[in-house]
Amino acid sequence: MKFFKSKALWLVGCLAIAGVFVAADHIDAPAVSGGPTDITDLYVFQSPENSNNLVFAANIQGLLDPVTSATATFDPNSMLEFNIDNDGDNVEDLVIQCFYENDQLWVYGPAAPKTVGTQSRPITDADNISTSITAYNSTPSIAQGNGMKAFAGPRDDPFFFDFTQYTAILDGNATGFNNPGNDTFAGTNVLSTVVEVPKSMLGGSGTLNVWVEAKRK
Amino acid sequence: MINCIKFKGLSYALILTITLLGFSCDKDEMDKAGPDPDAVYIQEDQTARPAINTVFNATSADKNMFNVTPPSQQSAAFATDFTSRLNALNPGYTQNALGLDDATFTGLLATDVLNVSTTGTTTFFDGTNVLTGRTLSDDVIDVELLLIFGGADGMANPGLTSDNVSSNDKAFSSTFPYLASPH
Numbered sequence: 001m002k003f004f005k006s007k008a009l010w011l012v013g014c015l016a017i018a019g020v021f022v023a024a025d026h027i028d029a030p031a032v033s034g035g036p037t038d039i040t041d042l043y044v045f046q047s048p049e050n051s052n053n054l055v056f057a058a059n060i061q062g063l064l065d066p067v068t069s070a071t072a073t074f075d076p077n078s079m080l081e082f083n084i085d086n087d088g089d090n091v092e093d094l095v096i097q098c099f100y101e102n103d104q105l106w107v108y109g110p111a112a113p114k115t116v117g118t119q120s121r122p123i124t125d126a127d128n129i130s131t132s133i134t135a136y137n138s139t140p141s142i143a144q145g146n147g148m149k150a151f152a153g154p155r156d157d158p159f160f161f162d163f164t165q166y167t168a169i170l171d172g173n174a175t176g177f178n179n180p181g182n183d184t185f186a187g188t189n190v191l192s193t194v195v196e197v198p199k200s201m202l203g204g205s206g207t208l209n210v211w212v213e214a215k216r217k
Numbered sequence: 218m219i220n221c222i223k224f225k226g227l228s229y230a231l232i233l234t235i236t237l238l239g240f241s242c243d244k245d246e247m248d249k250a251g252p253d254p255d256a257v258y259i260q261e262d263q264t265a266r267p268a269i270n271t272v273f274n275a276t277s278a279d280k281n282m283f284n285v286t287p288p289s290q291q292s293a294a295f296a297t298d299f300t301s302r303l304n305a306l307n308p309g310y311t312q313n314a315l316g317l318d319d320a321t322f323t324g325l326l327a328t329d330v331l332n333v334s335t336t337g338t339t340t341f342f343d344g345t346n347v348l349t350g351r352t353l354s355d356d357v358i359d360v361e362l363l364l365i366f367g368g369a370d371g372m373a374n375p376g377l378t379s380d381n382v383s384s385n386d387k388a389f390s391s392t393f394p395y396l397a398s399p400h
Contacts, residue, residue: 029262029270029280037261044331045339045352048391054335057353057396066400079258083288090289090328099252106251117287118260122252130251140394149393156387156397158353159267162380169377176376186386187400194394199335209330211265211288215258 036061036075037214040190041159044210053147053198056082056096058212059190062157069154069189070136074100080193081120081213084110086204092116094202097123098152098193105152105193106130107143110201120215147198155192157185260285265331267341267357272306272365273299273326283329292327299323303365312369315347322364353389353396358382 032038040062047053058080064072079099083092094110099122111126131143134153143150162181168174202208262284264270274280279298286294300323304310310319317325332348333339339350342360351357359379366377387397 029284030277031281032262032284035261039262039264041267042264042331043351043353044333045350046334046337047393048395049393054333054339055393055395057394069399079252081258085288085330090330091287097252101252108252118285120258120260122254122256122258124252124254128251136399142393151394154399155394156385156399158385158389158396160356160382160385161268161358162382165380177380179381181379181381183382183386189399192394192396194396196393202335204335206334206336208333208335209265209288210333211263211330213260214262215260217256217258 032214034061036073037078037216038062039080039212039214040157042210042212043158044208047196049196052200053196054202055194055196056210056212057192057194058082059155059157059159059192060214061191062159062188063185064154064189064191065187066189072136072154072189072191074133074152074191075216076101078214078216079120079122081215082110082195083211083213084202085209086202088207088209090209095120095123096195096197098150098195100133100152103133104130105133105143105150107148107150107195110197118213118215120213147201149194149196151192151194153192154189157188157190159185161185263288263329265329266326267351268361269326269329272361273302273323275302275305288328288330291329292324296320296324296327299327307366307374309368309373310365313364314367314369314371315364316369354384356383 038060040059043057045055047055061072079097082096084094085091086093092113095113096109099106106128108123108126108128111123114121127146129143129145129148129150132141134141136154140151160183162177163184165174165177270280270283274283283295300319303319303323312318313322331351334349338346339352340346341351341355341357363371363378366374389395389397
């Protein structure tokens, strides 16, 4: 029964991918704006819990109000990929791939990618950790294993900026910022993915170059 | 009779097609719910340093293209446009507080990667360390405004070098996953 259910779902998924293109918005980068692969920010910092670890955090779907946040979901056809260059050529040597299938977060790597660049295949030979995607206002569900931790779910947007006034300045409707400013992102949420990794798994000799990519199958 | 066989043949062909389609889409999902090793994921967005695409690409076409250009190719494709954009934002730009002229500064930013230290403090800028990571509480926008508008001594264009929002509206946690619970 489970087999047929999942099979039917997959068929529907395949047909949907073939037949539907992403609707466009006109605020930022129109191809992704507001959609499930629209990244808002990347944070990479030494873990407050353990100085031997680095934390990778990436957020998508910005400006979610509390009502919308309760039903916002990761796209099961999408993945977030943290790219890590550890030899200074700005080409990824390691990736951490995050998948969101069947309400479950799957985190693979860090491991060498199968191919570098704008197309990726899952590094399913690499070690992985997994946990449920945390629902709105639930206690965080945390995957643990291999010295790593991982989380996915709605969080407060940590970004702060008087974006409204910045836009007014650019449009010639203001000559400077207000004091105090007004945080355009106050009271809004994002869908977060947070992965903590031992530094010893990341290579390099003191400095990494990191970026995050949103991809879809 | 002939009609019946024809119909049967057709339905077998249909079943076969559906089965193949299902299998080609995913052959491992029956056993576990993880990703399909043969799936190909195509890039739609990428980011590293905050707000670079938003600030330095002026047109929608450039913003979309920047999101699907690998970092190792971004400087060649975008550095010249970034320099023009910087001088359009601040026509008086000569140098910033890091001592970088326009082409050097935008050449650095056009390769959109976040430099991260694995040996010490991780911050976008904390008064001492520059570009060694990004913590949740870093006031990254003020850093960028200062470097774009503040001139060599950081004193130029005082109305443009801070948005006067210096912290998040919710406190961060000292334990994993660190980001504050949602509103």
